[in-house]
Amino acid sequence: METRTVDTRERILDASERLFMAHGYEGTSMRQITGDAGVNLAAVNYHFGSKESLMQEVFRRRLDWLNEERMRVLDALEAEAAGQAVKPSAIVDAFFGTLLRMAGDENRGGMTFLRLLGRTLTEPSEFIRAFLAHEYKEVMDRYKEALFKALPEVPKAEIVWRFHFMLGATSYAIAGTDALRLVTDWQIEDEDSTDRMDRLVPRLMTFLLGGLRAQLPQF
Amino acid sequence: METRTVDTRERILDASERLFMAHGYEGTSMRQITGDAGVNLAAVNYHFGSKESLMQEVFRRRLDWLNEERMRVLDALEAEAAGQAVKPSAIVDAFFGTLLRMAGDENRGGMTFLRLLGRTLTEPSEFIRAFLAHEYKEVMDRYKEALFKALPEVPKAEIVWRFHFMLGATSYAIAGTDALRLVTDWQIEDEDSTDRMDRLVPRLMTFLLGGLRAQLPQF
DNA sequence: TTATGATTAAAACGAACGTATGAATCATAC
């Protein structure tokens, strides 16, 4: 009962991750998934119950670790700061850097999962929206509070918005690592695709911090 | 042949814009669209040929004006600069500000279209990706060149990436004008929803320019 | 007023969808 089950479940989850990333939830059929995974059509309903539950499991498998890691890192930063405010750059790196570094970790989904996450955050079906809101709530609240403390001179509403802008920039940065040229037909000459992800992290971080710390707009 | 046809076409386009925005392309059925529009099921295929062509027309109806307007504004800026480089803030406002100001113009789709555009940029089906790439190519190239000229000390690859980050932040800012709390459960207290859009423009612009002009990352 | 072309309407098409069923096959424990 060991290897068969585990293999089948994993194969389904891997194929789903790939296909949901490429074609979205509604655009991916169970027959594509089971065909790609090389398992029987009925296997998804046997192991996961339904397509919706499968989608949730695809996310849970990755997000559980990601959000726990984010909590751990922020815990460490706050312990180190010993009551003082944590630097904004450290908070941003803990949240977005931890996410981006998943791209290099194939065991945690790598680029495929990141791109799936990026696109799903803007195309949420009702059920997945509710699911993500629940999965993310705790972490979001922690980081929000940390930023409030780190930037006491910036109004809270402004911080919330800027966090949201950062999410968007990051989402596009991920989703568009090769989709960039698909929309814009741009090319970045002197880099091959392995370099690109390594350079993306400092590039994006610089951009995010520039935006986060920008001078307040005048009303 | 006048009012009937035009009405039916417009009613279909309006309903499609709403429904595609709310549920995505694959998640919206022709029966929902024609039901919502109050027209016969066959009307879509009669007037537009297919669901794909309908989707393209939904975008063309709005993007044609948007991209022409972006061209006009940039033309004016460059004429005014008389050979000198245009200020980055002016370029960013011409591109993103022009987009955001559509939100207040109900005749040009308003928030509904903006949110549709925002979500579609990250969830493109193959056919719509190709369509958008074609629709946007000319404008993108113009603005890219303008930014190269405006920021000669920043490497071109860096500018391309930052443009992409700005697109992402803007897309989220739009798509999330009320979806923010759906993912994060955040609330921005002291503002009602009419205020929110007006304040969003300067907020986002500040963020974008902060990111665009951030000090270069150290490799 | 009648002929003509454009539009709408009702109904049906085959294909694909997510899911359920019951038999076959597997691994394990006795």
Add this chain to the structure above:
DNA sequence: GTATGATTCATACGTTCGTTTTAATCATAA
């Protein structure tokens, strides 16, 4: 080796999908 429960398999169910077809209805010009 046989019984038992877990898993896989082939197949079918009922729905819904985008599209097509054919007839009815409308607006307009002769």
